[in-house]
Amino acid sequence: MNNLAPYPWQQQSWELLQQYRQRERLPHGLLFNGPAECGKKHFALRFAEAVLCTVNGSGDSAQHHGKACGKCHSCLLLAAGNHPDLVLLTPQEEKKTIQVDAVREFIQDATLTPQISDSRVCLIMPANAMTSEAANSLLKTLEEPAANNHMILVTEHATHLAATIRSRCQIVNLPQPTRQQSLQWLQQQQPQQQWEELLECATGAPLRALSFEKSDIMHRRRQLFDSFAALISGRQLPLAAVAVWNEEISELLLKWLYEWTLDLLRGREAGVEHMRDLLPRRELSSLIPSLDAAKLIALIEQLVSLNRGMGERNLNRQMQLEALAVGYAGLARL
Numbered sequence: 163m164n165n166l167a168p169y170p171w172q173q174q175s176w177e178l179l180q181q182y183r184q185r186e187r188l189p190h191g192l193l194f195n196g197p198a199e200c201g202k203k204h205f206a207l208r209f210a211e212a213v214l215c216t217v218n219g220s221g222d223s224a225q226h227h228g229k230a231c232g233k234c235h236s237c238l239l240l241a242a243g244n245h246p247d248l249v250l251l252t253p254q255e256e257k258k259t260i261q262v263d264a265v266r267e268f269i270q271d272a273t274l275t276p277q278i279s280d281s282r283v284c285l286i287m288p289a290n291a292m293t294s295e296a297a298n299s300l301l302k303t304l305e306e307p308a309a310n311n312h313m314i315l316v317t318e319h320a321t322h323l324a325a326t327i328r329s330r331c332q333i334v335n336l337p338q339p340t341r342q343q344s345l346q347w348l349q350q351q352q353p354q355q356q357w358e359e360l361l362e363c364a365t366g367a368p369l370r371a372l373s374f375e376k377s378d379i380m381h382r383r384r385q386l387f388d389s390f391a392a393l394i395s396g397r398q399l400p401l402a403a404v405a406v407w408n409e410e411i412s413e414l415l416l417k418w419l420y421e422w423t424l425d426l427l428r429g430r431e432a433g434v435e436h437m438r439d440l441l442p443r444r445e446l447s448s449l450i451p452s453l454d455a456a457k458l459i460a461l462i463e464q465l466v467s468l469n470r471g472m473g474e475r476n477l478n479r480q481m482q483l484e485a486l487a488v489g490y491a492g493l494a495r496l
């Protein structure tokens with residue numbers, strides 16, 4: 163029944179929640195906060211199952227260590243995706259936001275008395291998707307929840323949530339696993355795979371690495387790197403590079419560009435032997451002496467501010483990418 167457990171790197175956060183449950187002091191509003199693709203949703207669902215389980219619902223069973231039993235009526239209903247006491251609020255398929263109407267409907271469901279389990283668990287994923295109007299309409303319910311009802315908000319940007327929401331929840335941080343933990347877990351999922359490069363490509367997020375394994379992402383990363391290298395060494399014009407970049411998911415593209423650029427700076431300032439990423443180290447090290455450190459730093463700052471703007475509406479993405487590409491083209495004194 164391994165799938166009823168949180169991921170190994172989430173054990174400490176799980177223990178913390180068990181302590182609350184054993185003392186019967188589980189806060190009514192919980193905010194699970196942690197980086198993308200590191201298992202927040204998995205954790206939230208495992209926790210909801212555990213709270214709803216009618217055998218181990220109180221969390222004091224030493225045998226199951228607070229995990230759901232997997233066999234009771236509640237657990238079977240959850241497995242079938244059909245439990246009346248689990249209320250989910252997620253963005254509608256084609257939209258990325260959670261609107262106020264959806265929250266109002268959710269609140270109605272959330273305040274009903276539990277039908278099968280001792281409590282009702284209400285999950286909002288991702289909490290950031292709520293518009294400010296939607297978030298405001300939730301405040302009263304968070305402040306005065308119905309008895310035996312638990313609200314769980316899941317987010318990767320707790321700091322972006324309104325302070326009024328945050329202050330009404332107990333924040334539980336879900337950590338990013340260490341490289342070692344990720345590799346060990348990935349190895350268990352698929353022992354034949356070489357995970358190092360995939361994990362690097364997934365910027366350290368194990369679930370992303372797992373999804374990459376089944377995609378052509380390594381190939382796309384390679385293409386992006388080729389255009390990055392060609393641009394810096396004067397073999398490609400900025401606009402041609404932007405055409406290639408534009409095909410990539412923005413968040414990943416920026417992360418990769420950031421890491422490669424930082425690595426070039428590392429090579430420029432500390433020496434090629436200190437470069438971490440395999441691609442720039444292998445293929446751009448001969449260019450390192452000709453790179454302008456001040457320009458590298460300016461590009462890194464540009465990437466950081468671009469990345470910060472990603473969550474917001476980004477109307478001039480094309481222009482920003484062009485400015486970036488022009489910056490790279492002028493990096494080396496060739």
Ligand SMILES: [Zn+2]
Nearest residue numbers: 215231234237
């Ligand atoms: Zn159960």
